[in-house]
Amino acid sequence: MLRQAAATLLLATAMPIAAQTPAPTTAAAPPKLIVAISVDQFSADLFSEYRQYYSGGLKRLTLGAVFPNGFQSHAATETCPGHSTILTGSRPSRTGIIANSWFDLNAARPDKAIYCAEDEAQPGSSSDAYVASPVHLKVPTLGGRMKAANSATRVVSISGKDRAAIMMGGPTADQVWWLGGPQGYVSYKGVATPPLVAKVNEVMARQLAQTNPGFDLPAQCAAKDFAVRAGDRNVGTGRFARAAGDYKSFRISPEQDAMTLAFAAAAIETMALGQQAQTDIISIGLSATDYIGHSYGTEGTETCIQVDRLDRELGAFFDRLDKDGIDYVVVLTADHGGHDLPERHRLNAMPMESRVDTALTPKALNAAVAQRAGLAGKTVLWGDGPSGDLYFDKGLTSAQRGKVEAETLALLRGHPQVAAIFTKAEIAATPSPAGPPENWTLMQKARASFDPTRSGDLLLLLKARVMSIPEQAVMGSVATHGSPWDIDRRVPILFWRKDMRGFEQPLGVETVDILPSLAALIGLPIAKNEIDGRCLDLIAGEGDSCAAR
Template identity: 75%
Template structure:
């Protein structure tokens, strides 16, 4: 599928892929001419390791480079927007300002007070669900922004399935930022659509209008092929991604989406001549299908298994195409967060303690319970974006009322059997910024890494492990992420460049380490006081790729 789409795109674009000089080896010490940063949404460390014996394409190639299987999105709020904000900034959410996919601003004019991480809420009539996309909430520069400041000739491109992935990795200085919508790839308002994107969107429309009979089941997926009930007459676990014509939702939650995004990225690299001039260019690629599949079907059925197999194949075809062009490129692949399978399947597979969150922990139910306990009514005392994470108290409360509401809320939450802990804003703010191995951090340290004094809530609610924060799987997603536990924090971090000697480092590192590591490869100084990450030495044995940075 990738090859057909890619061939169509390549035929539509003016390409010169023949007689290209071979790319130099990494051992030459020269800076690579192209940085390719790939984020596979919800590609947990567990998923990476589970299917590692079966990789034969792009994931196999990356697994032969510098491998950090215990990378960490080290913060507590393991969601898409915060995770993507760490990858190319070298900073945790406490510095990027992207504390969640959405947060509450009680001073906002809109009724729901919800702010989406990648919107500009100043536009009249906008809401967190109907917004103008923008990078304004990202408080720090990305690697591409720093590269462009050092050399304005640098081209910075970002392409993804989700707007927040493209925006958070591309940053505010990107030349091209594109993400997939129902009509094709779109960008910010008033951005002209180049001919290549028009051609990509024509191909997308043709693909969408054609049915997909589904994918064959790889041999390694056979043991996964059994149904798991998620409600009356509903089950997951046996899907093949058969899709009717014109179903955008089915297209997005299938391997087709990533194939299209990679085809677009490959065509953009060639059409723009990325990596073929004197300076180093950068392209970030957000592959979103694994996340949408994980939410819709869980992480352990045939659906997820097929997706990882197709991802491996599509990445292999993508890299093969770049090799034909003789580009000297370095790749980093990681994820914005991990994920947790649905409790119904876990209970079938030796984990009877798995459960779904009780509705009493939903913000509205909690607010009503606190109102009944305190006698303070007539207002929504507590707001939040779900049964875990930041909770915000009504600003109109008097000091005495607020103290009463906080005490009642803490008492209710700390007595609930599904709650691990609750931190107050003052507790988190007083904690020092975390340091040391991310796998050994306390929950308070993880919370501090996600904390922003302006945007974070009055309380932070953390559920116990093995409690899925989805009360009803019938109405939408069956599985999710977002917790402070390793299932959601741990992700692979893989670096590859031609000539890079393979090594594997099993100890924990952070996704915030990616940016300074790449910056060192292109000899770009980054002041240590401006970031949270550190440079990772990619040279096995003697030598240090971080030397001088």
């Protein structure tokens, strides 16, 4: 069925390039192209659950250096913070990207929420209708460092989401593109749409105009084919059938990732990435797994089909690079993990799984605290969900603020679903964490997500097995992530290069270790005090890739 046709058509219509003769691959030679792939919400659990069935691109990556126990080690396991760690070598406490959004109560505009990839200084920008920008990222990406060392380096970032493309590409990238809607891929760079992107958008429009009858159910997905009720929705049996012109269904399906990979392959060909004297870098954000996980959960036919299609599409993508003779190194990881919906967990031997109490939602919590503090009817707290950062209203007097803080702490510390509530002062006084990320305390995880200028006055963390989406008669998303627990923190980290000797290291590493590991392969020096990560030796047995250059 779908969707190799789209990739084939797009690659066939890519602009021609001059024939290149790539340099031979040797252990000593730096790769000519770095391909950094983030699969949004591809947890370590999801990776291992389907590993025995891989036969395409994911299979290839399991033959390289495999770190199945990687960590997005911070507490705020969301898309923007996660992507900010992958190619910066830094945790959110250093990147400044503490969440998908945070509050700036000093902002002049009525909307006090700040989206991680917006420039709120632009006229008319809001957290919902924003001008996309990398201004909030406080540290350089690998591509930015490569370009600073050699201006000939080409840095390209392509994704299904703006925040993924921006956080991995950084402010000095040559081209940054993301899926902007039915019209196709857009950019914040303000450049005229080049012919390749116009062709991508044309191919996507033609594909979107066709119906998709759905995907066949792989044999390994058959046992998952049963309906689960969540609010007003039945999930768990989907095949991604789509009517012509249905962009929402296109976006929440394997079709989106297939188009993103086809775009990336065509960009590599058209720009001759990896076929010149310097090393180039392309980052690719594959967003469909996340959209599917939110919409259907992680353990139904929908995610099972998605992982199978992802394996196939990655295989086709790598085969295309092989045919072009490019000497490339791949790293694949994820921005965070994910938690399946509690209704299916309860059917599958986990009766303790629950949804968050509506009393912990920001509106209800504000009302309860205001009542207890003698400020009924006033806004005393700001927050955007039933977990995460909470901010005291700026209009409170010092005495009122003290009362609000005391009542909030008393209310939350007595709630059966709350694991911890930390004050800003407590987190700030905690040293930056070190050592194996699997052994960190909740406070250490919180510290890794903390920025003194952006974090809240309090940090609310729910207990494990509490889904932060409350019970609702009408459900939008049925499942989510964002917790400090390992189901959301653990992600695979996979490195592969032609002719490398593969190995598996099950001990915990961090996504911030990716940048120094790749930098070592290309001989790019990185001062240890500028990042949080460490170089991972990618040579099995004798030898050390971290000391090679």
